[in-house]
Amino acid sequence: MTFEIEWHSQQGTRTANNRDHAGIGVRGDKLLAIVLDGSTRGPTSGQFAEKIARxxxxxxxxxxxxxxxxxxxxxxxxxxxxxxxxxxxVSASYALLYSEATRPVVVLHAGDCLVGRADNGQTTWLLQPHTLANALASVPIDILAREPSRHVLTRSFRSKHFMAPDLSFIELDDRPLLVATDGFWADIDADGQTAFVNGDRLPDGDEQDDRSVLSISRIKSDGGITVAGDQAAPNLYVRIA
Known part of the structure; x- marks a missing residue:
């Protein structure tokens, strides 16, 4: 067993640069992946997210x-x-994953980057984001996506002080795991998400957030971990030991 990884990212219209970033580290058959979403506030939040990934x-x-x-x-x-x-x-949301093919995935997250499981064009989101809209109780993601107060984060990676992340363990199966920023899970419908994961560029909107998703698939292969998609993207950092 090994992994196939794809990264797709599209800049929005709210900032002058794409503040979504991803990092992938490969060490033999072991994988570390991180997806970050730099805040729209603060001109260097994107650089902050990139530095964390590296x-x-x-x-x-x-x-x-x-x-x-x-x-x-x-x-x-x-x-x-x-x-x-x-x-x-400055601040950034993130989801940090560590995976081996035969063990549950370790996930640390803070903010509104989520991990979900893709299945026949539908995604089941496995985490709750840290937002004001669901601070007191869990809220279904499709409802949360429409709540204006979800943009107020109760936890993230903040330069002023460190905030401990939540810890989760996710069992692997043959369905891809998606690690996404809120521009993907909140702003795109199911058909658009499927198209985006498949590499299609979506139409730009007037008030569009950066949208990014990292797809991690477990495959039956004796080869090493492979990285596909936007490998040359400036907001993807890959290192192989």
């Missing part, structure tokens, strides 16, 4: 130790300490 991937590829939820959380703290002095009043 820090996490570089750590994973260079490490010889076992990767656990604890070591991942600790490295997020290390990345925060390294970056906080260079970035002021």
């Amino acid at each position: 820090q996490m991937v570089n750590w994973f590829v260079a490490s010889v130790d076992e990767t656990t939820a604890e070591t991942m959380a600790e490295q997020l703290r290390v990345a925060h300490a390294a970056l906080a002095k260079d970035f002021q009043s």
